Amino acid sequence: MRTHSTNLIHKLNLIAVKIRKHVIEMLYRAESGHPGGSLSAVDALVALYFHHMKHDPNNPDDPDRDRFILSKGHAAPALYAVLAECGYFDVKELKNLRKINSRLQGHPVNYMIPGVEASTGSLGHGLSFAVGVALAGRLDKKNYNVYVMLGDGETDEGQIWEAAAAASHYKLDRITALLDRNYLQIDGNTEEVLRLESIRERWGSFGWNIIEIDGHDIGEILDALHRADEHTRQPSLIVLNTVKGKGVSFMENNVDFHGVPPNEMEYRLAMQELNLLEKKLEVYY
Amino acid sequence: MTKKRINPRNAYGETLVELGKKYPNIVVLDADLSKSTKTIMFAKKYPERFFDMGIAEANMISTAAGLASCGKIPFASTFAVFATGRVYDQIRMDVAYSKANVKIFATHGGISVGKDGASHQMIEDLALMRVLPNMTVLTPSDAPQTKKIVELMASTEGPMYARVGRASAPVIYKYEDLKNLRIGEGIVVEDGDDVSIIACGTMVDPALDARKKLLKENDIHVRVIDMHTIKPLDKKLICKCARETNAIITVEEHSIIGGLGSAVSELLAEEGFSIKFKRMGVKDTFCESGDPKDLLEKYELNEKHIVKTVRQMI
Numbered sequence: 331m332r333t334h335s336t337n338l339i340h341k342l343n344l345i346a347v348k349i350r351k352h353v354i355e356m357l358y359r360a361e362s363g364h365p366g367g368s369l370s371a372v373d374a375l376v377a378l379y380f381h382h383m384k385h386d387p388n389n390p391d392d393p394d395r396d397r398f399i400l401s402k403g404h405a406a407p408a409l410y411a412v413l414a415e416c417g418y419f420d421v422k423e424l425k426n427l428r429k430i431n432s433r434l435q436g437h438p439v440n441y442m443i444p445g446v447e448a449s450t451g452s453l454g455h456g457l458s459f460a461v462g463v464a465l466a467g468r469l470d471k472k473n474y475n476v477y478v479m480l481g482d483g484e485t486d487e488g489q490i491w492e493a494a495a496a497a498s499h500y501k502l503d504r505i506t507a508l509l510d511r512n513y514l515q516i517d518g519n520t521e522e523v524l525r526l527e528s529i530r531e532r533w534g535s536f537g538w539n540i541i542e543i544d545g546h547d548i549g550e551i552l553d554a555l556h557r558a559d560e561h562t563r564q565p566s567l568i569v570l571n572t573v574k575g576k577g578v579s580f581m582e583n584n585v586d587f588h589g590v591p592p593n594e595m596e597y598r599l600a601m602q603e604l605n606l607l608e609k610k611l612e613v614y615y
Numbered sequence: 616m617t618k619k620r621i622n623p624r625n626a627y628g629e630t631l632v633e634l635g636k637k638y639p640n641i642v643v644l645d646a647d648l649s650k651s652t653k654t655i656m657f658a659k660k661y662p663e664r665f666f667d668m669g670i671a672e673a674n675m676i677s678t679a680a681g682l683a684s685c686g687k688i689p690f691a692s693t694f695a696v697f698a699t700g701r702v703y704d705q706i707r708m709d710v711a712y713s714k715a716n717v718k719i720f721a722t723h724g725g726i727s728v729g730k731d732g733a734s735h736q737m738i739e740d741l742a743l744m745r746v747l748p749n750m751t752v753l754t755p756s757d758a759p760q761t762k763k764i765v766e767l768m769a770s771t772e773g774p775m776y777a778r779v780g781r782a783s784a785p786v787i788y789k790y791e792d793l794k795n796l797r798i799g800e801g802i803v804v805e806d807g808d809d810v811s812i813i814a815c816g817t818m819v820d821p822a823l824d825a826r827k828k829l830l831k832e833n834d835i836h837v838r839v840i841d842m843h844t845i846k847p848l849d850k851k852l853i854c855k856c857a858r859e860t861n862a863i864i865t866v867e868e869h870s871i872i873g874g875l876g877s878a879v880s881e882l883l884a885e886e887g888f889s890i891k892f893k894r895m896g897v898k899d900t901f902c903e904s905g906d907p908k909d910l911l912e913k914y915e916l917n918e919k920h921i922v923k924t925v926r927q928m929i
């Protein structure tokens with residue numbers, strides 16, 4: 331296992347808090363959106379965009395770039411915040427989320443915002459899109475990797491399994507799917523709504539390499555991404571064990587915050603918690 | 616005299632092979648129907664650029680969008696039922712909304728599919744595709760026109776849907792005469808000033824036969840328009856027909872709801888034309904198994920019924 335310097339991990343943790351603050355701020359201003367699944371996805375997004383992926387905000391169409399596809403499009407606020415902090419567009423624009431005449435649509439649109447690869451929001455499409463991107467990369471003899479984030483509830487969709495079969499059939503080892511395993515979907519616990527377990531056995535039987543980690547541990551995420559990249563002949567699935575609403579105590583594991591933004595009091599409390607966490611990390615640094 | 620017939624599906628397959636040489640970035644996807652859609656011709660010539668996605672159409676369309684995002688020109692093919700209704704959401708999100716350069720080429724459109732029955736007779740595809748923003752909708756009427764339209768699909772950027780039928784089609788055009796064919800510009804195949812028949816796809820040929828009969832037997836002068844592009848619609852030509860002829864009939868192997876007939880009637884109403892008007896097509900019903908000829912007779916989509924309709928209107 332590779333180990334990353336504590337400095338790097340600390341730096342990324344600090345960025346993750348910043349991203350979470352953006353998410354809360356954006357959703358509060360937008361008065362709509364999805365806090366739970368945005369917050370659970372943050373750490374993996376930060377690990378990808380601020381360390382692991384080969385990408386250049388000044389050249390978003392670079393044919394050699396690694397690709398990231400947010401199949402669970404409702405986590406758009408987290409993606410927008412990450413892209414803005416990377417420099418794809420001005421951070422000030424984040425306040426326009428879901429506002430009229432804004433590029434920051436409720437769910438991402440490929441041609442509107444630099445850095446967004448695919449238009450998502452209708453669940454189940456992203457992994458198929460990734461299959462196309464990986465096939466193109468193979469034809470063009472490119473070395474880019476394709477990362478796609480799936481919601482766990484999203485894998486109820488049949489198309490996910492069509493794509494899982496295709497990625498395996500075509501041995502698309504450049505594809506790494508990250509499964510945001512937070513156990514909650516709108517109607518409740520994933521195992522009660524439509525059972526997903528055993529994820530390991532299901533995806534394994536489709537011919538995927540499975541890696542299971544703590545989805546909020548930056549060090550584990552970086553290691554897993556590296557292992558997935560190194561794995562050949564099979565696509566990889568990183569099961570990110572996460573907490574829906576991660577980082578804001580009263581949103582954690584609370585299904586009521588799937589698609590409901592914070593009110594003013596909740597906003598203040600959430601920012602207080604995140605500011606405290608940020609301070610703590612800064613002091614440690 | 617028997618007509619020369621060529622299957623537009625063969626024209627599609629052959630044209631793909633030709634284009635494969637000219638455009639190294641063309642890729643072709645199919646969903647386990649390559650022998651029927653004729654994409655197998657491309658598969659044999661360029662196996663590395665052909666992807667059989669299995670009986671998984673949704674995955675095929677979104678995969679095509681992923682390929683397009685990397686500069687490929689994907690042609691995705693299957694039967695019209697599976698190429699549209701089954702994958703509407705994938706086309707809506709990943710192709711139309713995303714402005715992806717994906718070309719969906721469907722075969723087996725309409726009721727002349729025949730004995731497979733209503734499950735395989737697609738009569739709603741033009742409606743489904745026409746309603747999507749950014750989408751171009753094409754219905755070539757014979758093999759040479761299919762070749763020309765497939766070439767234009769490859770050379771024109773943007774989301775596109777084209778459909779042909781299952782059967783061999785009488786040859787209407789010489790390929791050389793289609794040099795000036797443009798997407799969005801209908802063709803006046805035969806001129807006349809009594810009635811305009813605006814037809815598309817498989818219905819252009821019976822419209823031409825009906826014209827001959829009406830001229831000979833009734834001295835009725837019919838103008839036949841081949842409206843190969845349903846969207847964007849050739850508004851100029853339709854308005855011209857409304858001004859210059861006394862009645863307009865649309866004919867399509869499709870439901871009378873949502874396709875060519877709807878598009879033309881919407882235009883005529885909005886432009887304020889008060890003109891005799893009739894939509895010929897499948898009258899809001901699912902059809903059934905049967906010989907294509909018998910089906911077209913029963914559902915009133917052949918030369919005989921076009922002639923009858925024109926006579927009733929004049």
